[in-house]
Amino acid sequence: MYELKRDILYAGHRLRPGGNFRKTSVTIHSTANPMSTAENERKWLDNPANTRDAVWHYIAGEGVVIQSIPDVEEAWHCGRKTGNTKSVGIEMIESGDRRKVIETCAEFTADVLKKHGLSVKNIKKHFDWTGKNCPRILIDPQYIKNGMDWEYFMDRVWFFMIDGEPEKIKMIVNGEKVEAERILKYGYNFVKLRDLADILGYSVVSMGNMPVLTAKG
């Protein structure tokens, strides 16, 4: 759960070029500032001392997301015209409780994808556009905390994308009909790993974040 605050830059602001562009991706960033909060980052956009041509559509903090540019408009966040016009830029703060920030950003990213009819395949790192070390808190071992890396973030986005009700289905496994529950979404069959493992004769335990399957003896 997060609170979305709209604090849009006024029309004509030097960091708000405007426009009306369909968005085909979401680009994830982190601020490269281990101290600042989402509120600090929003204030910086209005600070006369800020002469950088850099801005984001949204910034995610701990349980809060602030918007500075409307989705349809251009924001200078990934250094290339196609990205700036066609990608929703989401920043993550680097301060505070890292797990909460990633959780907030993942849930919000899922909501943006749904709103624009996009899927997790349409998520990009800033790195993908320009090779910049961003979001460094998810891709650079020097800044990753407790193993919460890009893969972890994507797992959390998946979690928030799959909000459907499971349906009871029959699956054929080795020619045998078995019952299972699944959610069919985004062209994927989501079946509980534990159920699937049971059917195939495996047991599942978790090692940290990683499921480990072992054939039952």
Ligand SMILES: [Zn+2]
């Ligand atoms: Zn970036």
